[in-house]
Amino acid sequence: MQTKAVLTEKEMPTHWYNIQADLPEPLPPLRHPATKEPTRLPPPLFPEALNEQEFSKERWIEIPEELQDIYRTWRPTLLHRAYRLEKTLDTPARIFFKYEGTSQAGSHKPNTAVAQAYYNKKEGVKRLATETGAGQWGSALAMGCTFFGLECKVYMVKASYYQKPYRRVLMETWGAQVIPSPSEETEIGRKILKDDPDCAGSLGIAISEAVEDAFARDDTRYSLGSVLNHVLLHQTVIGLEAMKQLEKLDVYPDIIVGCIGGGSNFAGTFLPFVKDKIEGRKPDLRIICVEPQACPTVTKGLYAWDYGDVAGMAPIALMYTLGHGFVPPPLHAGGLRYHGMAPIICHLHKLGFVEARAEYQIPVFEAAVKFARSEGIVAAPEAAHAIKVVIDEALKCRESGEKKDILLALSGHGHFDLAAYDEFLSGRLQDYEYPRELVEKALADLPKVD
Numbered sequence: 348m349q350t351k352a353v354l355t356e357k358e359m360p361t362h363w364y365n366i367q368a369d370l371p372e373p374l375p376p377l378r379h380p381a382t383k384e385p386t387r388l389p390p391p392l393f394p395e396a397l398n399e400q401e402f403s404k405e406r407w408i409e410i411p412e413e414l415q416d417i418y419r420t421w422r423p424t425l426l427h428r429a430y431r432l433e434k435t436l437d438t439p440a441r442i443f444f445k446y447e448g449t450s451q452a453g454s455h456k457p458n459t460a461v462a463q464a465y466y467n468k469k470e471g472v473k474r475l476a477t478e479t480g481a482g483q484w485g486s487a488l489a490m491g492c493t494f495f496g497l498e499c500k501v502y503m504v505k506a507s508y509y510q511k512p513y514r515r516v517l518m519e520t521w522g523a524q525v526i527p528s529p530s531e532e533t534e535i536g537r538k539i540l541k542d543d544p545d546c547a548g549s550l551g552i553a554i555s556e557a558v559e560d561a562f563a564r565d566d567t568r569y570s571l572g573s574v575l576n577h578v579l580l581h582q583t584v585i586g587l588e589a590m591k592q593l594e595k596l597d598v599y600p601d602i603i604v605g606c607i608g609g610g611s612n613f614a615g616t617f618l619p620f621v622k623d624k625i626e627g628r629k630p631d632l633r634i635i636c637v638e639p640q641a642c643p644t645v646t647k648g649l650y651a652w653d654y655g656d657v658a659g660m661a662p663i664a665l666m667y668t669l670g671h672g673f674v675p676p677p678l679h680a681g682g683l684r685y686h687g688m689a690p691i692i693c694h695l696h697k698l699g700f701v702e703a704r705a706e707y708q709i710p711v712f713e714a715a716v717k718f719a720r721s722e723g724i725v726a727a728p729e730a731a732h733a734i735k736v737v738i739d740e741a742l743k744c745r746e747s748g749e750k751k752d753i754l755l756a757l758s759g760h761g762h763f764d765l766a767a768y769d770e771f772l773s774g775r776l777q778d779y780e781y782p783r784e785l786v787e788k789a790l791a792d793l794p795k796v797d
């Protein structure tokens with residue numbers, strides 16, 4: 348019984364896959380936040396190489412050797428067959444999962460963090476500024492910066508800074524400077540603290556502080572952990588590896604399932620496969636994006652032009668959005684609380700190549716515990732959203748007798764999320780309804796673009 352598909356280091360991808368070469372219709376351009384004209388990423392914030400990748404139409408983009416060496420410190424990741432979960436569910440479906448929780452930071456995020464640190468270093472940047480909520484992105488970037496000798500400044504949402512100290516310690520261990528946001532170190536931070544000294548912070552405020560920091564210093568650039576095309580590009584190492592691993596098992600999936608916050612881990616997994624659907628080789632392939640009911644961007648948002656950030660300083664993208672001013676309820680899958688979604692995912696959804704589903708957090712944790720008790724892995728609450736849908740699909744196969752092959756994108760482990768598991772196990776976890784009024788209010792405030 349084969350449970351793992353192992354790749355050797357020699358079989359690892361040497362190039363990232365760029366979906367922009369194969370889209371049936373090109374992506375709509377980004378718009379400048381002030382002029383509303385088509386724009387690149389703001390050059391003082393991003394290095395040239397990443398700006399080029401953002402708009403490139405080249406199908407294969409080489410992964411520099413030096414970066415491949417860094418990838419080898421945790422890649423290739425394993426692809427497992429979930430025999431024990433299949434047995435628990437008594438399903439004829441075969442379930443495979445690609446597990447990114449074995450990176451040093453415990454998620455897929457280092458795949459882009461090390462790449463971003465590399466390109467910044469190449470262009471003479473000394474220091475990166477970023478924001479983090481619960482600390483997953485901040486810790487990945489802290490590790491990337493330490494590999495390439497860059498300073499790293501992380502604005503961490505104040506509530507998480509005090510409630511979830513372990514990821515802060517992780518970031519500091521990798522040498523990053525972490526500061527609770529709002530802080531006294533930026534103009535926007537000082538302004539917010541003056542009005543509300545006890546402000547607990549939000550991801551939007553932290554983004555604004557990191558952006559201000561990068562604008563203010565010549566040696567500093569800004570770094571974003573999801574949503575943008577170049578981030579999704581870097582994450583395609585996941586799908587390219589998974590495709591080769593499944594080939595070794597003589598499998599092509601019928602259904603691919605992943606969670607979407609900004610869309611990077613799942614796009615990284617399915618983009619190499621969606622090419623086969625676009626080109627008609629696998630017309631029946633189903634790609635299911637899973638989001639929380641409390642932040643249902645694709646299933647309930649508008650397809651509209653909106654700012655990438657709360658302050659309206661980031662470029663405007665055509666995407667599904669709940670409104671840039673929308674602050675979702677404090678659900679435990681902190682990585683799934685973004686108001687917008689990667690334009691690439693939205694575009695593919697609009698064109699009918701991917702579908703989306705929203706799930707409540709209590710059934711999500713039920714699925715996560717079932718997974719832990721069959722496969723042993725305690726999944727990140729974000730990834731558990733995908734587990735929920737995989738289990739549902741496998742149970743449908745039990746009803747119909749169909750032998751489908753399902754691929755689960757398992758983006759990370761939940762070892763820093765045990766307080767959430769504790770709430771669930773002790774019956775204290777609550778569900779959040781879709782906050783319709785908050786969304787309607789936020790959607791009234793979209794920028795006007797012709």
Ligand SMILES: *Cc1c(COP(=O)(O)O)cnc(C)c1O
Binds near residue numbers: 612682730758759
């Ligand atoms: C950040 C995070 C996510 C959500 O981000 P995406 O860009 O949608 O992948 C999902 N899972 C884990 C484990 C994360 O850390």
